[in-house]
Every structure is written in structure tokens, then in C-alpha cells.
Amino acid sequence: MSKDQELLESLASGEYEYGFSTDIEMEMAPRGLNEDTIRYISAKKNEPEWLLEWRLKALTRFLQMEMPHWQSFDLPEIDFQAISYFAAPKKKQLNSLDEVDPELLDTFAKLGIPLNEQKILSGVAVDVVFDSVSVATTFKAKLAEKGVIFCSFGEAVQNHPELIKKYLGTVVPAGDNIFAALNSAVFSDGSFAYIPKGVRCPMELSTYFRINAMNSGQFERTLIVAEEGSYVSYLEGCTAPMRDENQLHAAVVELIALDDAEIKYSTVQNWYPGDKDGKGGVYNFVTKRGICKGNNSKISWTQVETGSAITWKYPGVILKGDNSSGEFYSVAMTRHHKAADTGTKMIHLGKNTKSRIISKGISAGKSQNSYRGLVSIGPNAENARNFTQCDSLLIGDKCGAHTFPYIESKNSSSIVEHEATTSKIAEDQIFYLNQRGIDTEKAVALIVNGYAREVLNNLPMEFAVEAQKLLAISLDGSVG
Amino acid sequence: MEKGIFNNFYKDLINYFENGLPASRLTEPGWLSEKREAAFNLFKEKGFPSRKNEEWRFTNLERFLADDFKFRVQNGADKVSAEIEDFEASRIRIVNGRFAADLSDPLPDGMTFMDTSAALSDPRFAGKFGSIADDRESSMLALNTAFARDYSILHIAANAIIKKPLHISHIYTEQTGPSFIPYRTLVIAEKLSEATLVETFHSDAAAPVFVSFVSEQQIDESAVFHSHMINTLGENVYFVQHREVLQFRNSVLNNSNITLGDTPLIRNDLNFRLQGTGTETNLLGAYLLSGGQHVDNHTLVDHRMPNCNSNELYKGILQDKSHAVFNGKVFVRPDAQKTNAFQKNNNLLLSNQATVNSKPQLEIFADDVKCSHGSTVGQMNNDALFYLKARGIGEETARRLLMEAFVFDIISRLEIPALREYTAGLLKRKLHTDNLVIA
Numbered sequence: 018m019s020k021d022q023e024l025l026e027s028l029a030s031g032e033y034e035y036g037f038s039t040d041i042e043m044e045m046a047p048r049g050l051n052e053d054t055i056r057y058i059s060a061k062k063n064e065p066e067w068l069l070e071w072r073l074k075a076l077t078r079f080l081q082m083e084m085p086h087w088q089s090f091d092l093p094e095i096d097f098q099a100i101s102y103f104a105a106p107k108k109k110q111l112n113s114l115d116e117v118d119p120e121l122l123d124t125f126a127k128l129g130i131p132l133n134e135q136k137i138l139s140g141v142a143v144d145v146v147f148d149s150v151s152v153a154t155t156f157k158a159k160l161a162e163k164g165v166i167f168c169s170f171g172e173a174v175q176n177h178p179e180l181i182k183k184y185l186g187t188v189v190p191a192g193d194n195i196f197a198a199l200n201s202a203v204f205s206d207g208s209f210a211y212i213p214k215g216v217r218c219p220m221e222l223s224t225y226f227r228i229n230a231m232n233s234g235q236f237e238r239t240l241i242v243a244e245e246g247s248y249v250s251y252l253e254g255c256t257a258p259m260r261d262e263n264q265l266h267a268a269v270v271e272l273i274a275l276d277d278a279e280i281k282y283s284t285v286q287n288w289y290p291g292d293k294d295g296k297g298g299v300y301n302f303v304t305k306r307g308i309c310k311g312n313n314s315k316i317s318w319t320q321v322e323t324g325s326a327i328t329w330k331y332p333g334v335i336l337k338g339d340n341s342s343g344e345f346y347s348v349a350m351t352r353h354h355k356a357a358d359t360g361t362k363m364i365h366l367g368k369n370t371k372s373r374i375i376s377k378g379i380s381a382g383k384s385q386n387s388y389r390g391l392v393s394i395g396p397n398a399e400n401a402r403n404f405t406q407c408d409s410l411l412i413g414d415k416c417g418a419h420t421f422p423y424i425e426s427k428n429s430s431s432i433v434e435h436e437a438t439t440s441k442i443a444e445d446q447i448f449y450l451n452q453r454g455i456d457t458e459k460a461v462a463l464i465v466n467g468y469a470r471e472v473l474n475n476l477p478m479e480f481a482v483e484a485q486k487l488l489a490i491s492l493d494g495s496v497g
Numbered sequence: 498m499e500k501g502i503f504n505n506f507y508k509d510l511i512n513y514f515e516n517g518l519p520a521s522r523l524t525e526p527g528w529l530s531e532k533r534e535a536a537f538n539l540f541k542e543k544g545f546p547s548r549k550n551e552e553w554r555f556t557n558l559e560r561f562l563a564d565d566f567k568f569r570v571q572n573g574a575d576k577v578s579a580e581i582e583d584f585e586a587s588r589i590r591i592v593n594g595r596f597a598a599d600l601s602d603p604l605p606d607g608m609t610f611m612d613t614s615a616a617l618s619d620p621r622f623a624g625k626f627g628s629i630a631d632d633r634e635s636s637m638l639a640l641n642t643a644f645a646r647d648y649s650i651l652h653i654a655a656n657a658i659i660k661k662p663l664h665i666s667h668i669y670t671e672q673t674g675p676s677f678i679p680y681r682t683l684v685i686a687e688k689l690s691e692a693t694l695v696e697t698f699h700s701d702a703a704a705p706v707f708v709s710f711v712s713e714q715q716i717d718e719s720a721v722f723h724s725h726m727i728n729t730l731g732e733n734v735y736f737v738q739h740r741e742v743l744q745f746r747n748s749v750l751n752n753s754n755i756t757l758g759d760t761p762l763i764r765n766d767l768n769f770r771l772q773g774t775g776t777e778t779n780l781l782g783a784y785l786l787s788g789g790q791h792v793d794n795h796t797l798v799d800h801r802m803p804n805c806n807s808n809e810l811y812k813g814i815l816q817d818k819s820h821a822v823f824n825g826k827v828f829v830r831p832d833a834q835k836t837n838a839f840q841k842n843n844n845l846l847l848s849n850q851a852t853v854n855s856k857p858q859l860e861i862f863a864d865d866v867k868c869s870h871g872s873t874v875g876q877m878n879n880d881a882l883f884y885l886k887a888r889g890i891g892e893e894t895a896r897r898l899l900m901e902a903f904v905f906d907i908i909s910r911l912e913i914p915a916l917r918e919y920t921a922g923l924l925k926r927k928l929h930t931d932n933l934v935i936a
Contacts (some may be wrong), residue, residue: 087551089860394874396849411864414831424855426874429846433874435857441864 048101052076055202058102062171062205065178075191075201082195089387089419090327090356095265095300102203102236159219165249166211167222170238173209180211184242188271188308188335196267197304200236204269207238212247212278221477223252237268243278245311250281250477264289266325268303276311276338283476285484287324290355298326298355305332306362309341309370317344318361319475321484326355331389333362336370336398343372346472351384351416360390360407360421365398365431376407377469380416387419392433394426401431409439410468412461501544501636506562506677511541513568514643526617532627536642543636552635555822555854556793561735561762564675564705568646579666579699584915586664586695593669594647594680594708607657608692609650616650616683626683629713630741635766638739640679641711647680651694653720655687662693662723662913669734672704684714684722688745691721695916698726698758702733712740716748718773723751725916729923730760739766746773753781753911754811756792757923763790768797771805771833782811783907785900785927786819786851793822798840800833809840812907814900815851826858827868834863840870845877845903897928 055076059069084092160167166177174181191201212218243249253270266288272280282305291298301324307316318332328351334343345361363372372392380386388407409418420437442464450460466473476484514537545562546553579590589610590600596612604610611619626648632639653659669678686692700706716722730736744750756763769778784792798807813821827838844853857870877899885895901924908920 409859409861411861411866414834414864416864417860417862419861420857420859420870422855422857422872424853424872424874426844426846426853427849427851429849429851429876431846431874432876433872435855435873436869436871437857437859438867438869439859439861440867 049098050076050100050102050203054102058203058205062174064174067182068174071186071191072202075198076203078192079195079198079202082192082198084195088329088358089389089421090329090358090385092327093300097199100265102205163216163219164213165216165218166209168209170204170207170209170240173240177209177211180242181209181240184240184271184273186271188273188306189269189304193304196302197269200238200267200269200304204236204238207240207268209239210241210249210251212241212243212249214244215246216244217247218249221250221252235264235266235268239268239270240273241271241280241282242273243275243280243314245275246277248279251283252477253282253284264299266299266301266303268305270303270305270332272305272307272316274307274309274311274314274316274341277313278311279315279317280307281317281477282307282319282332284318284320284322285476286320286322286328289326290324290353291326294354299324301325301328301330303330305330306335307333307343308335309338309343309367312338312340312367314338314341315343316341317346317475319344319346319472320348320359321469321472321476322347322349322357322359325357328355328357328359331360331362331391333364333391334372335364335366336372336401337366338370339367340369341367342370344475345372345374345376346475347376348379348469348472349377349386350379350381351386352380352382353384354382355384356387357385358387358389360388362391363393363403364391365394365401365403368397368399369401370398371402372404374403374405374407375471376405377472378407378409378418379412379465379468380409380418381412383415385417385419387421388437389421389423391423392425392435393423394428394431394433396427398428399430401428403431403433403435405433405435407437408468409437410465411439411441500547500549502547502559502562503544504559504562506564506566507544509565509567510640510644510677526623528624529617529626532632533643536627536632536639537644539632539639540636540643543639545640546636552795552824555820556762556764556791562707564707566675566677566705566707569673569676579668579697581664581695581697581915581919584662584664584695584913584919586662589663589665591647591649591665591667591680593671593676594678594710596647596649604663605659605661607654607690608659608663609652609654610663611650611652613648616648619650622650622683622685625685626681626713629683629715629743630711630739630768635739637709637737637764637766638711641681641709641739644677644679644709645681645711646678649680649682651682651684653684653686653690653692653722655689655717657687657690657692659690659692662695664695664697667696667698667710669698669700669702669706669708669730672702672706672733675705675707676702677707677709679709681711682713684712686714686716686720686722686748688718688720690717693723693725693913695725695913696727698728698730698736700731700734700760702731705733705735707735708737710736710738712738714740714742716742716744716750718745719747720745721749723912725753725911725913726755727916727920727923728754728756728760728763729758730763732759732761734760735762736760737762737764740768742767742769744769744771744773744776744778747775748773749777751779751781751912753783753907754794755782755907755920756784756786757920757927759788759790761788761790762792764793764795766795766797768799769807770799771801771807774802774804776802776805778805778807780807780809780811781907781910782809782813783904784811784813784821785904785924786814786821787816787927788819789817790819791822792819793824795822795824795826797826797828798838800827800829800836800838802830803832803834803836805833806837807839810907811841812843812903813853814845814847814903815853816847818848818850820852820854822854822856823872824854824856824858825870826860827870829859829861829863829866829868831862834865836863836866836868838866838868842870842872843903844872844874845900846874847876847900900928901925
């Protein structure tokens with residue numbers, strides 16, 4: 018029994034390994050949010066008039082909106098005026114990785130993801146977002162050959178304004194929710210990917226986000242457009258340095274899949290979760306949504322959420338095209354005083370649309386882990402099909418696991434299935450492994466790994482390693 | 498925080514309470530007046546719950562409250578058939594919320610039923626009304642506490658094992674205009690007792706009736722209480738019920754909730770608070786909806802103590818333009834280790850104009866638990882349909898048989914044969930299968 022106790026304690030107290038701060042010269046906007054801030058950001062980024070207008074409209078919406086109160090955790094007061102809405106490393110315009118700030122490279126080396134190595138070994142094109150401005154983009158030439166556009170959002174605004182104008186805000190409108198409105202008003206940079214008709218993107222596109230600079234909330238904006246018959250797999254990973262003040266991260270991700278296109282979006286999130294007593298940590302309030310606009314299109318979200326003080330997001334798919342399909346695979350691990358309120362929205366509009374939701378929650382320590390999801394079948398979604406499974410694993414008696422599924426069906430030929438279970442790790446399973454000479458610590462790790470496998474298996478090869486590593490860190494003390 | 502509905506009905510009620518105090522209120526005990534006052538203030542502040550309220554998100558009350566509902570005095574005339582054939586039971590009738598002594602049977606030893614004057618004057622139960630359910634939870638509950646006109650108490654003495662079921666028929670009839678009927682009952686099942694209560698709801702109301710019925714129940718240590726509700730209300734009745742059940746150590750509660758009528762609005766809030774260890778709670782529910790019916794079943798099983806089991810199964814069929822809401826919450830408190838809680842909701846959605854909103858919910862704060870829920874929305878099994886058709890049964894007949902079978906899954910679990918027959922008959926009538934000939 019004491020062994021169990023020790024195990025639980027060590028599990029609940031594993032320290033954040035990636036907590037460090039990098040000193041790079043920053044260019045910052047003054048704190049506060051008003052029209053001037055937005056004009057400042059827009060001018061800094063040399064944006065066209067229409068985009069400034071769009072931002073200002075979003076600001077108006079933002080100012081009209083109230084903070085939501087339906088979430089299952091206590092939302093801390095956020096002083097939007099105390100945040101600096103623009104922070105950029107001063108060095109810019111690098112042509113090769115050699116020119117990248119050695120400190121930045123060092124940071125990535127600490128994270129075990131050196132760019133060079135990754136470039137050579139895995140063939141991943143990495144668009145590094147270090148705070149708000151893209152510093153280096155690799156493999157551009159190779160992608161350009163295929164006609165794939167993969168660049169920072171700022172560049173895209175300059176070079177492909179017609180695409181941005183056509184798709185920006187079409188999936189997540191500026192007034193969707195208060196954080197989306199905030200993002201729309203002040204977004205500083207992000208990534209843009211465009212896959213032309215019939216192209217299968219030759220490599221996994223990847224961005225490593227990293228929050229840096231005191232008090233600079235990150236407001237990323239990602240837009241991915243997959244033209245007819247194209248395929249792209251996009252990876253997003255985050256780690257953040259340790260610090261005491263809370264940081265707000267309110268990103269927006271929009272995915273658009275046209276006829277026969279497929280987008281696979283994978284996230285490994287490990288922002289700083291705050292210390293053992295719940296002090297500090299990142300607020301991860303992200304709006305992610307994809308639309309299967311064309312027939313036979315497919316969007317798949319995979320997420321491994323191990324960090325952040327509060328994770329609050331519902332990556333969703335609007336299944337508009339006939340025969341389109343949406344998938345959501347999620348592992349959310351919470352410990353200490355963390356809270357996760359995450360899930361998905363599957364909105365079936367087209368005929369023969371399919372969706373599949375697999376959510377695995379693991380809560381330890383004094384954390385609260387919630388699944389909140391919506392499956393909506395519209396009256397025209399003939400033969401729509403949904404399957405949802407959400408399981409929760411409880412480790413320790415102070416944590417909580419909650420399930421709030423919303424199921425709405427308006428079509429008589431559709432089938433919706435939902436099931437959820439909540440339990441702790443069964444003692445007979447641990448006993449079984451003990452019997453075979455595996456100590457309790459390893460047994461727990463093994464069981465948790467097996468529990469999350471269904472989701473981890475959906476991560477692309479290049480990412481699976483990192484995901485497993487992060488999950489292992491989250492289970493620190495129990496994994497040998 | 499959330500916006501309420503403040504319509505004409507609301508204004509009438511406020512006016513009624515503040516200005517026209519009915520004579521009966523002057524004689525009521527002080528504790529009741531105090532509760533009324535407090536509840537009235539709550540209701541006055543909140544109004545009727547609107548769709549902005551998460552608990553009422555899918556039920557738009559405003560639509561049903563448009564009539565000019567008034568407190569009206571009706572005669573207890575009885576033209577409604579409220580009998581269950583071949584059912585050996587003691588009968589009690591509550592007509593328009595009021596106990597009808599002339600239509601009721603004497604009760605067996607150990608079981609007492611009290612009407613308003615007896616219930617309010619009995620010192621044993623002073624202050625008991627309104628102490629089990631908390632008005633702050635819902636403004637509809639506060640509405641009832643503030644305005645309830647009639648009260649009744651069902652008391653089951655300690656150690657009494659009562660074989661003969663009690664059948665209470667709630668009848669809404671003989672309305673001269675749109676009426677508001679708020680009334681309340683209290684059930685106390687003392688320790689080591691066992692009893693069965695069957696409640697049926699009937700109507701032949703000519704004018705719209707808005708019913709607010711609250712039942713507070715206390716199931717003491719090791720008591721066993723079977724409670725069945727069969728709702729066969731007709732087209733003119735809007736029915737809002739709140740049932741708050743407190744269960745103490747080792748008590749067993751079986752509750753079934755069957756809706757087979759034609760009423761346009763039913764809202765049931767069934768809350769079960771497991772206050773002692775080792776309790777068992779079994780909940781069954783069935784609904785068969787047609788036309789524009791709207792049925793909203795909210796259940797809450799609140800596991801407050803360790804070693805409690807709860808089981809819930811709700812099944813429903815939706816036809817035409819009907820709308821069903823299922824919101825089942827299982828709450829496991831930090832101390833409630835070794836909890837087993839299961840919950841299932843199955844729906845057959847048979848029309849493109851019908852809507853199902855299903856929200857099974859688990860909120861768990863303890864780790865050594867086994868909890869699960871499932872929810873499905875689907876159609877007839879085509880294989881089963883084909884099987885029947887291959888045997889010469891027409892499409893329409895086959896479909897009705899399958900629907901019957903779907904609901905029969907619930908009905909067949911009722912332990913009383915006469916009740917099974919009765920509900921099966923209602924089901925057949927509603928499905929129009931009573932005169933189907935299977936060749």
C-alpha cells in the first residue's frame with residue numbers, strides 16, 4: 018500500500034523538465050488593448066487595409082462579448098489590458114538555419130528536437146514560431162516544387178493576399194467566441210499552408226510553438242487549405258518555459274478541405290502547467306475547427322494534451338460535403354491543480370457523413386479533467402453515422418473526471434452512439450503484471466500507455482516519439 | 498445571472514401573491530408562510546427559466562405559458578376512467594391537485610394518507626415540506642413552494658411490509674378556463690418498511706391546464722420503496738414535475754417513469770440524493786412520442802456516500818414532430834468511493850422532423866468507482882424488419898411490432914402483472930396496434 022502511495026505521489030509531483038527561459042532581444046508592443054494596439058500590430062506587419070478593417074471589426078465584437086461561465090473549472094480573471102499583444106524577436110529574415118540565434122537552437126536542442134537533426138533525419142519542414150514571428154522556414158524549395166505554399170501567416174498576407182482574403186474567418190468567424198474574437202483582432206502571426214489540387218504533400222508539415230517573453234500572450238492563427246484531391250498532414254507541438262505569471266494562449270486554427278481532400282492535424286501540447294500548488298501555468302484557450310467543404314473530404318484531429326494550467330478547446334469538424342468524415346482522437350493528461358475541459362464538435366450536415374470520437378482522459382493529483390462534446394445531426398444528414406467513446410482514468414482520490422456529451426439528432430436515418438466509462442486502474446491488472454515481475458510503477462505506465470495507444474497510434478511516425486516522451490514525463494516517477 | 502421569462506402569467510402570479518391573499522393562507526402554519534415568502538422572492542427574482550438556463554436549454558417554456566392561466570375552483574366530478582384492470586390495490590384519487598375522499602379507499606395498516614388540513618397540522622411533519630428539495634435549485638420548484646394550494650402526505654410506518662400496492666390517480670378535469678394547478682406531496686417511508694406506490698396521471702381537460710407537481714420523498718434506513726409513474730395525460734395539459742428523493746442507509750428505491758399520453762409538454766426533474774451508504778437506486782423510463790409532443794426527462798443521481806449502486810435505463814421512440822430531451826446526471830462526491838453507477842439512454846428516431854437531445858453526464862470526484870453511460874440514437878434494425886416481412890408480416894405492422902418491442906423492454910421489467918398489462922395496452926393504443934391482425 019505504501020508503495021502505491023509513493024507511486025501516486027511521485028506521479029503527481031513530476032517536475033516540468035522544459036522550464037527555462039531564453040534571453041533573446043524582443044520587440045514589444047506596449048501593454049493594453051485598444052484600436053491603437055491593433056493599428057500598431059497591423060502597421061508593424063505591413064498589412065493591407067482590408068485586414069486592418071477585419072481586425073477592427075473583430076475588436077468591436079470582442080468588446081461586446083462577455084466571458085463564458087458554463088465551463089467546469091474556475092476561470093481566473095484575465096486582465097486583457099495587462100497583456101502585450103505583440104512580441105517579436107528582433108532578428109529576422111534568415112536564409113538558413115546557421116543564421117538562427119544559437120540560443121534558440123540551443124533551446125530546441127534542450128527539447129530534444131534539434132532542427133538540423135530533424136531536417137536531415139526525418140525530412141520534416143519546420144516552420145519555427147518563436148513567439149510571434151516565424152524565424153526560419155525549411156524545405157521551402159522542395160515544397161514549392163509541388164506548388165505547396167507553407168509559410169508564416171504574415172508572409173502569406175504579403176504574397177498570397179487573395180487566398181487569405183478568401184478563406185480567413187470562414188470556419189471560425191471573428192465573433193465565434195470571445196477568445197476567437199480576441200485572436201482575430203490581435204493575431205500576430207501563425208502558419209499558412211495551401212495544398213494545390215491533386216497534390217499529396219511530400220512531407221509532414223510541422224510547427225513548433227513556444228511561448229517566450231514575459232507577459233506576451235500568443236495569438237497564433239493557422240489556416241490550412243487543401244484543394245481538391247490533396248492530402249496534408251500537419252503537426253503542431255508546444256513546450257513553454259517555466260515562469261510564474263500566467264500566460265494566455267488564444268490561438269485559432271482553421272482547416273478547409275475541398276472535394277476528396279484530406280487533412281490530418283496532430284497536436285502535442287506541453288505548455289508549462291504551473292507548479293505543484295497550481296501557481297502559474299499557461300491558459301490554453303484555443304479555437305480549432307475544420308470544415309469538410311467538399312464531398313468525400315476528411316479531417317482528422319489528433320491531440321495529446323499533457324501541459325497547460327488550463328486546457329480549454331474543442332477541435333471540431335463541420336461535415337458539410339456529402340460522404341465526408343471527421344475524426345477526433347485525444348489523450349488529455351492532467352495532474353497537480355490542472356484543469357482540462359476539452360472535447361470536440363461534430364456537426365453533420367451532408368449525406369452519408371461519418372464521425373468518430375475517441376477521447377481518453379487521465380487525471381491525477383488534484384486535477385479536473387472533463388470531456389465536453391457535441392454531436393449534431395442535421396435534418397438533411399441522411400445516413401449519418403457517429404461513434405463516440407470517452408474513457409476516463411482516475412489516479413488518486415482527489416481528482417475528478419467528468420463527461421458532458423451533447424447529442425442532438427434530427428434525422429431518422431442516422432445512427433449516433435455514445436459510450437463513456439470512468440474507473441481507476443484495476444487492481445487485478447496491476448497484480449497480473451506484478452506477478453510477472455513488473456513493478457507497480459512500470460505496471461501503471463504500461464497500463465496507461467496501453468490505454469492511450471488507440472490515440473497515439475494515430476499520430477504520424479515523426480511525432481509519435483515526442484508524444485510518447487511527453488506522456489512519459491507526465492507519468493514521471495512511474496516510468497523506468 | 499441567467500435571464501428568465503417574465504411574461505403575463507408571471508405578472509399575474511406576482512400580483513396574485515402580493516395582493517390577493519386567499520383566506521386559506523391565513524390559517525396555515527407559520528413555517529409554511531415563511532417558506533412561501535422566501536420561495537416567492539426567489540421566483541420573483543428569477544422568473545420562469547428560459548433557454549439561457551443550461552437546465553432548460555432544450556425546453557422552451559415560453560411557448561407553453563402563453564395561455565391566461567388562473568387559479569380556479571373546480572368540482573371534483575369524476576368522469577375520467579382512471580382504473581387499472583385487475584389491479585389489486587388501495588385507491589386514492591387526487592382531482593385537480595386535491596384529495597377526493599369520496600372516491601378513495603381506506604388504506605391498510607401501517608400506511609397513512611393525509612390531505613391538506615391533516616398534513617399541515619400534524620406536528621410530526623411540521624416544516625418537512627420544502628426541506629427535502631431546495632428551492633434555490635430551480636425557479637420552477639420555488640414557484641411550487643410559493644403557490645402550492647394542496648398538500649398531501651403518504652406515511653409508511655416503520656417495519657410495515659405492505660403487500661397491497663397503493664394506486665394514486667392524479668386527475669385533471671372539468672376546467673372552466675386555463676388553470677394553474679400547483680400541488681405537493683410528501684412521502685415518508687420509515688425504516689425497514691416496504692411499500693409500492695403506483696401513480697397514474699389522467700386528464701380530460703377542456704381548457705389548458707398548467708400543472709406544477711412536486712413530490713418530496715424520504716426513504717429511511719433499510720426501507721424498500723417501489724414507485725411507478727405512468728403518464729397518460731391528454732392534449733391540454735402542460736405538466737412540470739419535480740421529484741426529490743432522499744435515500745438513507747441500505748434503502749432500495751425502484752422508480753419507473755413511463756410516458757404514453759398525448760400531452761404537449763412534460764418536464765420531469767427526478768433527483769435522487771444518496772444520503773447513506775449501501776443504497777440501491779434503479780431507474781427505468783420509457784417515452785413514446787407523436788405529434789408535436791415535447792418530453793424532457795432530467796434525472797440526477799447524487800452519490801454522496803460510499804458503496805451505493807445506481808442503474809438507469811431510459812428508452813424512447815420519437816415520431817412526427819416530437820422532441821425528446823434526456824439529461825441524466827450522475828454525480829459522485831469525493832467521499833463516495835466504491836460507487837457503481839450505470840446509465841443508458843436509447844432512442845428510436847423515426848421522423849426527420851423529430852429531434853432528440855440526449856445528454857448523459859458523469860461528474861466524478863472519487864477514484865475507486867465504476868461508472869459508465871451510453872446513449873444511442875438510431876433506427877429500426879433492418880434485419881429484424883426483413884425477418885418479419887419474410888414471414889408475411891406487412892411493413893407497417895412489422896414496424897409497429899418492433900416499436901412495441903423496443904418499449905416493451907422497459908414495460909416487461911415492471912414487477913406487477915396488472916401494471917404490465919395496463920401499460921402494454923396503452924402502448925398498443927398509442928401505436929394503433931391493438932387491433933392489428935397478424936396473418
